[in-house]
Amino acid sequence: MANASQRSLHPSKSFMNTINRESAQDVLDSVQRIHNLIDSIEHKQVEIEKAWSNMERNIDVLKEIDNLEEGVASVTNWILGPADSMLNAHYQIGFDVASSEELRLEHEKLELECRETYGKYAELLHKIDSISSDYLSEDLKSQRDFMDFVCRSFATRLEKRRNVLITSQRFFRLVSEYFDKTSEVFDKLIMGSRTCNVSNAGVKLMKLDRSQQKLEGLEQELVKEGEKLSDVLSMPVKDALCRDVLIDYGEDIVNIKDILDATNARKNIFNDSVELQKLTLKQIALVYTYESDVEQAISWLNDLFDVLVDSHVEIGCNVTEIQVQKQEHQSFQDTARGTYEYGCQLVNGAKVLRISCKLDLMSNMGLLSRLRQVWRQLRSVSQEQLTRLRVCAVFHKNVADVSYCR
Incomplete structure (x- = not known):
């Protein structure tokens, strides 16, 4: 023109x-x-x-608007069609660690398939929002808002599905870890302690106590995740149009409840075994303490014997000196007898505990034999010294009487 x-x-x-x-x-x-x-x-x-x-x-x-309308329709139709169908087909949560991990990987693939569409969705929003209001029709606005609604609804459902799978995997991993750990502790610290050496019973008791505390924390976390998963599965599932999706998680909820019941039963049995074993280890630790004190009593008696031989062999020169020596020797004998009787009480207490814990009695009998032997040796020498003191006291008294008569 x-x-x-x-x-x-x-x-x-x-x-x-x-x-x-x-x-x-x-x-x-x-x-x-x-x-x-x-x-x-x-x-x-x-x-x-x-x-x-x-x-x-x-x-x-107008051409751009036509393209945008086609793009909006394409994204909306894909979300309401293939995307919703794919998500409807993926609703299982698994029944163990391996199956839940497999489902999580499948969900990641589904998210990757949705990524391209979400990129188009974001691009369309940007282009539509950039168009002047003079050219933006109410129809395109409505299409844009509807696309935004279904995409956001689908993204919310996709995110919930991912969280469900993460919770499921974490729950089954905690279940597996709890059962494995309880078996390990039972084998090592309970069954393995049936032939426990009395000297390391205290160490095993501390290990068992720490393991029990860790397992209690693990069990509490397991129950928390199981209840959380059960609650999430009980909630209604909505599609991209916020309509209810008929998905029955009844069997999964029952399975979770059965697992929690089994976990609770295992916890009770395990705790009973642990408490019994802790009691046994405490008794074995007492055996070690008692018999260590018996060893100390034997050492004290040996020391008293050495003192007796070195310092209690002299005889006084008169009745008064001998009387003082007799009193000191009597006090010495009382100390030795108290030590021996204390050792006997300990060795007998250790024997009772050994019988209760089904431990070997040979070392206990050997300890009692050594205690009696050192006591007999000490008592024999002590009696000899006491006899000498008495004889000398009589002698000095007779000498004094004769001198008085003269």
């Missing part, structure tokens, strides 16, 4: 040049009219060009 205008204006200008050369007065008015006509044509040409540009721009915008 612009070219046609130019072609029409060119002969007119040539014609005007010819008229100007003739310079005829009678045509001056006509020249003016022609100039005005040319100006009018040029002005209209500019307006036509502007209108043409606006029309082309409007056509481009």
